[in-house]
Amino acid sequence: MQDTETQSNGLKREHAMTVPAADLAAKMNEKLEAARETVQLKGFRKGKTPLPLLKKMFGKSLMGEVVQEAVDAAVRAHFEKTGDRPAIQPDIRITNENFDEGDDLNLSLTYEVLPEIPETDFSVIKLERLVVEVEDSAVDEALANLAENVKDFAPREEGEAAQNGDQVVIDFVGKLDGEPFEGGAAEDYPLVLGSGAFIPGFEEQIVGAKAGDEIEVKVAFPENYGAENLAGKDAVFEVKVKEVRAPQAAAIDDELAKKFGVEDLETLKSQLRERLGEEFKGAARALLKRKLLDALDEMVKFDLPPTLVEQEAQQIAHQLWHEEHPEVQGHDHPEIEVTDEHRKLAERRVRLGLLLAELGRRNEIEVTEQELNQAIFNQARQYPGQEKAFFDFVRQNPQALQQIRAPLFEDKVVDYVLELTQIEDKTVTKDELQKALEALEQD
Structure with a gap:
């Protein structure tokens, strides 16, 4: 194989390589010999099919393998000889305009080498x-954060309004065009205001409510809502607020632990x-x-x-x-x-x-x-x-x-x-x- 450097500029390298036609022919014969051991054609004993006949039948399909293996071997031999280590995947091109059996295989190999890195003290x-x-x-602060994360809710004083972050216990019935819809009702539901547990616009309308209030909450289901029968529809929820509870951090004691x-x-x-x-x-x-x-x-x-x-x-x-x-x-x-x-x-x-x-x-x-x-x-x-x-x-x-x-x-x-x-x-x-x-x- 011929290997000629055509460019060396900084870290960029370019080489022109030629794999002789004789090497390709030898590799083709190796493949045909291997195939002859397993192929049995009518009129010939197994392993006795003439190579010219096998070449006529399988030569074109095998040539792709021969060329690819030749390219791989040429590139591998190049890097073993030069010791170059490519920084990225090399660009490999076959430069024959119309490569055919019997021709030398001409290649162009372009790559950037890894730089020499100096020794450093x-x-x-x-x-x-x-x-x-x-x-x-710092430990006390961490404890306080843990207590906040497992906070409890305690009833607010009678008449106090619900605030964002409070938990309200509610009964509700959802209706479309005045008719209740399936899955739209619940009793004694504990809802934390501001949690985003309900559809947009619902929780905001509960803020300011007091225990005992009955509220009509009007919302629109999102266009991409999971239930097709509700997606994009306007709904009214009849809500009864049964209890308003304020958040309280858990006590820092053995029970918290x-x-x-x-x-x-x-x-x-x-x-x-x-x-x-x-x-x-x-x-x-x-x-x-x-x-x-x-x-x-x-x-x-x-x-x-x-x-x-x-x-x-x-x-x-x-x-x-x-x-x-x-x-x-x-x-x-x-x-x-x-x-x-x-x-x-x-x-x-x-x-x-x-x-x-x-x-x-x-x-x-x-x-x-x-x-x-x-x-x-x-x-x-x-x-x-x-x-x-x-x-x-x-x-x-x-x-x-x-x-x-x-x-x-x-x-x-x-x-x-x-x-x-x-x-x-x-x-x-x-x-x-x-x-x-x-x-x-x-x-």
Whole structure:
């Protein structure tokens, strides 16, 4: 096979390659010989069919396989010989205008190589790690939030009007054109005003009502309502308010703890303190990781594959556009312009991605099967009752598996680099940590 470099510009490479017709013919004969062992034609014993006859019958259909295998082998041999590592999928084209059997196969191979990434002394990087001690006030705040989440409702004073957030106990009958409709009535129904449990406009008309009031609530069912006989129809609900209850946070005591599956308040506090500690550590690590990546982005410079940057910029632009237009699904939207800001962000992502990947390769950092399985199990917990189905899906889906493996690999490489840097711990309050996080999000 002939292999001639026709372009070398920055990271871009282009080669012209030729696979001799004789090599193609030899590969074709190999396939025909293999086919002869299994094909039996009338008038010939099995395995004795003449090759010219087999070629006449199957040559055209086999030629596609021969060419594809020849192309694959040529490209594989090229990268083994050059040692180049392509940054993206190479562009491979057959350049023969009218390729036919007996012709040499001419190929054009175009790609961008991964850049040479310089060795870096990470020991010169100085970072600050925030450390937060879990104070009693943070535990008390967490307890208060738990109590609010399991709030009870207590009857309001006689004559007090219902407010948004109150629970009202009601009887109601819904009617279309003066006639009750199926499923439109209930007794002693506990409705929290503002919860959105009923169709739009219903709950708002109960606000201000008092126990004993009888109200006529007029609403319009949405056009896309699930029941076709009600969709888009105007309805009237005859509502009787039987009781108005105000929300009250649950008492912070042993009974509250039992609602969360622990035996007493002290145990609940201990669990909250531990959980908050882990949350603070996780937030502090996110900040530390961001500071490290910022430092690496400034320190380590090398050429970036233009196509890789452009693809990343397009993906960023597309993602940000959809975040600004959440109502639009899929790709049915105007063409999204890629700006210089998108490209700047893309350059950072590509640079850091290539750097971390190379550091992992050089230092033989890998995600173990145990680590990968544990991460899959952790995500599977989000789907109670379907954990095994989720696990099996991920293990059988290479793309889903890579989406879980990639952040694990990145974190292991980051941990490796952090071990080589100078880190100074700084004790801060929870509020100071929160401000640092907010500043990070705005950056």
